[in-house]
Amino acid sequence: MSEALREELRARLAESWGGPVAVEGWRRLSGGASRDTFSLDATAADGITYPLILRCDPPAKPSPEVMAREAAVLAVAAEAGVPVPRLVDHGVVLGRTHLLMERVEGETIPRRLLRDERFAAVRPKLTRELGRILARIHTIPVASVPDLPASDPLHQLTDLYRQFEDPRPTLELGLRWLADHRPPTARPSCVVHGDFRNGNLMIDETGVRAVLDWELTHVGDPVEDLGWLCVKAWRFGAAEPVGGFGPREELLAGYAEIAGSRPGEDELHWWEVYGTLRWAVLCRMQAERFLSGAEQSVEYAVLGRKVCEQEYDVLLALGVTEPGPVPDVLAGREDTTAAPPHDRPGADALLRSVQTFLTGETAGDPRLRFLSKVAANAVAIARREALLAPAQAETHARRLAALGLADDRALAEAIRDGAVPAHDAAVLEVVRGGVTDKLAVANPAYAAQVAR
Template sequence: MNDTQKKSLEKYLTQALLADRVEILQAALLSGGAVQENWALDLQVTGGVHGSTQGGRLNTVLRCDSPTAGVAISHGRAQEFALLQTVFNAGVTVPQPLCLCTDTSVFGRPFFVMRRIGGTAAGHVLVKNTTYAPDRVELANRLGRELARIHSIRPPQKALDFLHTYAESPAQYRINTHREFLDQHHTAYPALEWGLRWLERHAPARDLITLAHGDFRTGNYMVDEHGLTGILDWEFAGWSDPLEDVGWFCAKCWRFGQDDLPAGGIGLREHFYHGYEVESGRTIDRDQIHYWEVMAHVRWAVVAIEQAQRFCSGQENSLLLALTGHIVPELEWEILNMTEHN
């Protein structure tokens, strides 16, 4: 962040936070995020609501698009901000959204600012280090409750009218989307085609439609030594079958090697399910979860191919994207294992 951007941001934030003055004490680019860029901003706020609390100190995160092209199916910052506001108002534990700026003259890209929460989101750390959220039964239960609150939001929602709607079942919609991508791709993936055909043959009918996070997994929530501090990364949210989120969270590909703890590598299924069922008042259909876990592996494989293509095409020089492409055979193997006897 250069001096011109810093001064421009200070001027904008003074107006947006209804303050007399905002000074950026420190700005640091946070690690992670192949699609978005996140800056930790430590602010000194004079005047206004935020200037009268905690000595005027306000710790925030500025979230904007990566300078290079992002994944086409992800939401923009304005849409993500609207999602964050909606779920915050529904009681979901998320960083409080503060302001949105679509004027590119301020920072060069659209962005929004939210309160910064503490803890870590690193999945490979969380599944092994119980210093973070040491009560894993409570963590699994809490995550189930949080997911149920997300699924309490039903269409239509005026603030979310940018979300895509469709007439087919969520399962068939996913199948059609993935098949269209694979049909146009230059390399054949027979195991994924098999997985798609299996998913088509076993697809559940269209039923309850709710807001789905779209990437609800270990690695996309933060915890500290006390427990959960917030759910992150809403750029893939949309209308879907709520069980898609449940299957994604429990899928083997998101357990970070802790396969004996199928609820995100941090707990048991029943502890996660219990929190969800108590909060939602609905019983999870256990028989359908296997289906959505197969879908999770197919979907993640397709995303991995897309990310590898961004590297191989020269669109983005990223080691992370290149390495992501190498997980596809492992996902294909798991898909074959999961569908062998069905």
């Protein structure tokens, strides 16, 4: 938080609270790629200190309408019995739209929630609790939140994907499957959180303390939220399908306790496949912020290389591949050879030294530590690509040539147009091979994760 931002926020609170306010203990938090998030303590004239969270739109990408909707939905969600942070202020500081909320104590980092011993007792209870919370969200009257967006989800996803003009065989397979297996429209539209998942939940040893990040709230099918929570990306390596916490059956049972009915397994599966494709497209969208030159963030750059993880998950969800090990070419690699006439250590060893520095020797605030880990991952990807890409390119060209196709774009367009049968074994083998090659460079360990 800049000093100017801090001072304007202090003045705004002083006016609202009717007396002088001290703003202290402020620090930037590491989470959130789309907004800047800060923690701070505001002490009022009566000596009471309020722990707060400030979320601001990035200066280059303001979205005041979204912030206004989020402020409105926080109020009505609390009335519906959904655990949410109390809204303290909403408006503009230094030209940046913001939300100021109470700071709820707990943990949001998924790997801690899924692995730390202090959450061992509460983990088995979370899946059913999450089902109940989602049912309460879906009871919020649509009319109580002004200007909620609504659209056909599959058309919207397809349009978003195609705007990049980056056809991908796996995503074409997924979109074809979604179109062919779409469940009938039988459920009334409701308020959908839009990003209800592990990572956007504040949890302590007693359960869910708060549901966060309502910026994607819209009108839609309630099963969308249930399916999104079950997307494999939000399990963070754990086996259980509901955010890594538990089985789908528990989620649906908790949902039925409040909603009075439960979706069918096929319906939930459709939305889970949809969510997996959606996350692939959103990763690609975030990467576009880097590729376009608008924001040279290493976080956005690396998100572009995570698309293949979601492509792999699409294949898993469609039942056309199985989890299995992919060797990591960097495992145990200590080569210091240099290409003549250059001195040792060579390029790969230099990159290894940078990777080691970023993972083990950097210090600073949490955001810097987080970005250092992302940067180390970027270096590892670059090392693997340098070692593997030439041979992979030759192998994949032979795969495509066997189908009479020049490249992945041609394969994707052939799947889209029906020029090749989407479920043909030879086609699926080429798609699997391409995705596996990309994983071998981007994240070889991902392919071995259990999927249920």
